[in-house]
Amino acid sequence: MTDLVTFGETMLRLSPPDDVPIELAESFDVHAGGAESNVAVATQRLGLETVWLSKLPETPPGRRAVADLRRHGVTPAVVWSDSGRQGLYYLETGDTPRETSVVYDREHAAVCSATPAELPTDHVEDARVFFTTGITPALSERLAETTKRLLALASDAGTTTWFDLNYRSQLWSPAEARETVTDLTGHVDGLVVAQRDVETVFERTGPIEEVATALAGEHEFETVVVTRSAEGALAVHDGEVFEQSAYPAAYGAATAALKRAIPGDVAAVTPADVERVMEGSESGISR
Numbered sequence: 001m002t003d004l005v006t007f008g009e010t011m012l013r014l015s016p017p018d019d020v021p022i023e024l025a026e027s028f029d030v031h032a033g034g035a036e037s038n039v040a041v042a043t044q045r046l047g048l049e050t051v052w053l054s055k056l057p058e059t060p061p062g063r064r065a066v067a068d069l070r071r072h073g074v075t076p077a078v079v080w081s082d083s084g085r086q087g088l089y090y091l092e093t094g095d096t097p098r099e100t101s102v103v104y105d106r107e108h109a110a111v112c113s114a115t116p117a118e119l120p121t122d123h124v125e126d127a128r129v130f131f132t133t134g135i136t137p138a139l140s141e142r143l144a145e146t147t148k149r150l151l152a153l154a155s156d157a158g159t160t161t162w163f164d165l166n167y168r169s170q171l172w173s174p175a176e177a178r179e180t181v182t183d184l185t186g187h188v189d190g191l192v193v194a195q196r197d198v199e200t201v202f203e204r205t206g207p208i209e210e211v212a213t214a215l216a217g218e219h220e221f222e223t224v225v226v227t228r229s230a231e232g233a234l235a236v237h238d239g240e241v242f243e244q245s246a247y248p249a250a251y252g253a254a255t256a257a258l259k260r261a262i263p264g265d266v267a268a269v270t271p272a273d274v275e276r277v278m279e280g281s282e283s284g285i286s287r
Contacts, residue, residue: 003048008036011087032068055114061086084110112140130154138171151187
């Protein structure tokens with residue numbers, strides 16, 4: 001049985017080296033990156049078996065995305081398409097007064113046409129956990145329906161389902177996100193949501209413990225995890241509240257090497273790091 005199956009888009013990230021602006025760049029570093037595949041890579045690094053489910057164009061850029069994930073031990077369960085394209089995004093880093101910025105180029109990506117009938121859904125039914133994010137249903141109406149059906153399939157098969165809202169204002173409005181996500185919640189066991197998205201999408205304010213408890217009760221989530229940036233995270237599980245402070249990650253000179261080694265924004269956290277945190281160490285995670 002696979003420990004984790006994720007479903008969603010993985011793009012190729014193009015980044016000018018050394019904080020060079022995109023407009024002046026003569027070369028780009030290329031990495032695969034996507035919310036769901038990043039989770040698959042991070043989980044694989046912790047010693048668990050992971051599968052990433054998606055649809056890609058049968059082109060060199062599509063094969064490059066798959067190669068990056070395979071390199072990190074993730075099993076890609078991909079439908080290859082002769083239509084659509086590989087999504088891209090450009091990441092431009094900069095120090096003050098410049099800001100880091102992202103430019104997306106993902107319209108007409110092959111994944112937007114993915115349907116349950118063509119996907120290898122047996123991976124979902126055989127998994128311990130199925131995970132996806134709000135980015136996926138935001139990409140197209142078809143993907144919204146596919147996401148709902150995959151969550152329902154997983155739930156019916158006894159697979160634990162997790163959904164990270166991961167709201168992106170460039171993809172849809174708070175009202176659109178709220179309507180779609182509410183339609184999915186009947187098949188979701190665990191919700192992950194940033195506190196800012198609780199306020200923006202769910203229009204909830206007040207003590208976060210009360211808000212998380214209310215969300216769990218209204219939508220019958222077993223678990224709600226609210227991330228609070230530097231303040232850490234709060235979780236409500238079966239009516240019990242848990243809080244976790246944030247752990248600083250100091251990468252120092254290794255940052256450049258990590259950007260080359262790890263797709264997307266995945267931190268290079270090891271099982272030993274996690275065990276130390278679970279035991280109550282206050283030393284944080286240092287790289």
